[in-house]
Amino acid sequence: xxxxxxxxxxxxxxxxxxxxLDKCISSIVSQTYINLEILxxxxxxxxxxxxxxxxxxxxxxxxxxxxxQNEGSSYARKTxxxxxTADYITFVDADDWIDEDMYLNMMTALIxxxxxxxxxxxxxxxxxxxxxxxxxxxxNGSFEIFDRMKSVSLILEDKEWGSYxxxxxxxxxxxxxxxxxxxxxxxxxxxxVHILFHHASQTVYLRDDYYFYxxxxxxxxxxxxxxxxxxxxxxxxxxxxxxxxxxxxQHPEYHSNIIFAKNCAIFYGMQVLRYSMMYPYFFPKDNxxxxxxxxxxxxxxxxxxxxxxRFFRPSMRVQAFIFFRCPACYKMLIKILNTRILKKIILSxxxxxxxxxxxxxxxx
Numbered sequence: 001x002x003x004x005x006x007x008x009x010x011x012x013x014x015x016x017x018x019x020x021l022d023k024c025i026s027s028i029v030s031q032t033y034i035n036l037e038i039l040x041x042x043x044x045x046x047x048x049x050x051x052x053x054x055x056x057x058x059x060x061x062x063x064x065x066x067x068x069q070n071e072g073s074s075y076a077r078k079t080x081x082x083x084x085t086a087d088y089i090t091f092v093d094a095d096d097w098i099d100e101d102m103y104l105n106m107m108t109a110l111i112x113x114x115x116x117x118x119x120x121x122x123x124x125x126x127x128x129x130x131x132x133x134x135x136x137x138x139x140n141g142s143f144e145i146f147d148r149m150k151s152v153s154l155i156l157e158d159k160e161w162g163s164y165x166x167x168x169x170x171x172x173x174x175x176x177x178x179x180x181x182x183x184x185x186x187x188x189x190x191x192x193v194h195i196l197f198h199h200a201s202q203t204v205y206l207r208d209d210y211y212f213y214x215x216x217x218x219x220x221x222x223x224x225x226x227x228x229x230x231x232x233x234x235x236x237x238x239x240x241x242x243x244x245x246x247x248x249x250q251h252p253e254y255h256s257n258i259i260f261a262k263n264c265a266i267f268y269g270m271q272v273l274r275y276s277m278m279y280p281y282f283f284p285k286d287n288x289x290x291x292x293x294x295x296x297x298x299x300x301x302x303x304x305x306x307x308x309x310r311f312f313r314p315s316m317r318v319q320a321f322i323f324f325r326c327p328a329c330y331k332m333l334i335k336i337l338n339t340r341i342l343k344k345i346i347l348s349x350x351x352x353x354x355x356x357x358x359x360x361x362x363x364x
Contacts, residue, residue, distance in 0.1 A: 005035035006111070008088045008103060008169065011080030013073045014053060015043040020095035020214065021052045028092060029060050033103035038063045039080045044070030049094070074188035077165065078180035087172050091165040095214045096125075102210035106169050109143045109204045116200035117151070118169045119161070122211035133209060134160075143206045149253060151203040155194050156248065156257040158264075163193040167211040174199050181240075186233045190240035194247060231275055231282035238268040242294060259306050262298055267311040269295045270319060277334050292327065299324050 010028055014021060028038055040053040040063060053065045068079055077091060088107070092098060102120065110118035124132040146154070154161040174196045181191050197203065245261040248254045269291055276288040302324070307317055323330040 005033060005107070006088060007035050007037055007086035008033065008090060008107060009037045009039060009080075009084035009086040009172075010103075011039050011041065011077055011084070011089065011091050012094050013041045013043055013076030013080070013091075014045060014049045014094045015070065015073065015076070016045050016047045016049055017094040018045075018048040018052060021049055024092060024094050024097050025052075025056050025063075027097035027100070029056075029062070030100050031098075031103050032101050033107055036062050036103070037084065037086050039083055040065045041076040041080050042067045043073065043076040044068060072183050072188070073186075074180045074184045075182055077188075081172075081175050081180075084172065088169055089172050089175070090169045093166050093213075095216060096166065097212050097214075099210040099212075103169070105141065105208070105210070106206060109206055110169055113143075113145050113202070113204045115145065115202045115204040116171045116174060117197060117203040118206065119203060120167050120206040120211060121209040122162075122164070122167045122213050123209040125212040125214045127214070127217050131212070141206075141208060143204050146203050146205060148198065148201055148203075151197045151200065152194055152254055153257060155197050156244070156254060157260065161205075163189045165189050165193065166213075168193075170196055171200075184236045184240070187237040187240045190237070191243050194244060198247075198251070228282055231279065234268070234275065235272055235283060235287070238265070238272045238291070241265045241268050242298075245298060260308070262302055262306065263308045263311045265298050266295060266302065266320065267316070269298070270316070270323065273323075274334055277331065295323070296327075 012024065012028070017024075025038075025040070028036070038060070040056065042050040042053050042065060044067075050065075050067055053063075057063045057065045064083070066079060066083060068076070073093075080091075081089060088110070090103070090106075106118040106120055109115070121134065123134055126132070151161075155163060177195060177199050178192050181188050184191070241261070241264045245258075245265040248258050248261045272283075273288060273291045273295065276283045276291060280288070304317065304321065307320065312320065319330065319333070322333060
């Protein structure tokens with residue numbers, strides 16, 4: 001254990017998570033790294049989350065509660081960053097929890113290696129109590145050091161290094177370069193994590209799974225707003241991956257990741273374009289126009305060989321091929337898919353084929 005523990009600020013955005021909040025906060029206050037400043041940001045919760053936060057503030061002097069109007073998790077994190085007093089910042093989502101040694105081991109690695117960011121592994125947790133590890137490698141408490149170029153590339157690859165805020169500890173000065181996107185409830189991490197790594201001279205990576213990422217069953221409401229939420233989340237995802245693509249374009253040192261960035265942006269962009277045409281009332285005005293314009297810019301020099309199977313199944317390949325060569329034909333295709341015309345044609349063809357097969361089987 002370190003002889004003197006520097007103060008670490010833990011920011012927890014809380015919005016309507018009364019079912020999970022006690023377990024989350026309990027895992028933080030029980031850390032073997034005790035020099036913590038815990039900021040619970042009640043983002044306008046309409047359930048008992050705010051009262052649970054207040055009760056914990058009474059129980060532990062390290063906890064500070066900030067109640068604010070609902071603006072999304074991104075701005076809740078922004079509020080937390082504006083109120084921290086420590087030189088080190090980390091985040092926890094209010095429905096997740098952490099291993100008791102997470103911060104001790106991460107801070108030890110961060111400080112001993114003179115790094116700007118420490119990152120650990122995570123695993124998927126389920127409400128039935130089961131845990132799914134992301135790999136079967138032996139965990140031995142070791143860590144690896146990476147320079148800026150390698151760190152950013154690994155983040156942009158989006159494989160083992162996920163673009164999450166909650167399994168990382170950052171030096172506070174890195175946030176001087178960050179503008180938190182307002183109103184994004186999901187995918188806001190995609191918009192800023194690579195920028196934080198870009199301004200970090202060195203990072204340290206602990207493979208051990210210290211963070212438990214809860215996969216909530218039925219977390220998406222079945223209310224009449226379900227499609228509105230899904231469409232907004234899809235649009236937010238596209239905006240974030242488009243911003244990431246633009247970042248890579250502006251920094252030639254990361255151009256080795258440009259094909260992946262294009263695949264990701266075109267994949268999400270084409271979905272947004274399709275749904276913007278089908279359900280325009282779920283999207284901002286003129287959304288179709290600017291997404292189409294951006295996609296044609298991204299698609300310059302993009303060929304069938306560049307399409308990764310991870311993103312483009314055969315049907316998506318065909319759609320992308322049509323879109324980039326004849327936008328008018330693509331729009332017509334989407335209109336057909338959005339009607340029952342195609343289903344009627346397929347059903348008619350199916351019946352005709354069955355009749356032909358039956359006829360051929362008859363003795364003549």
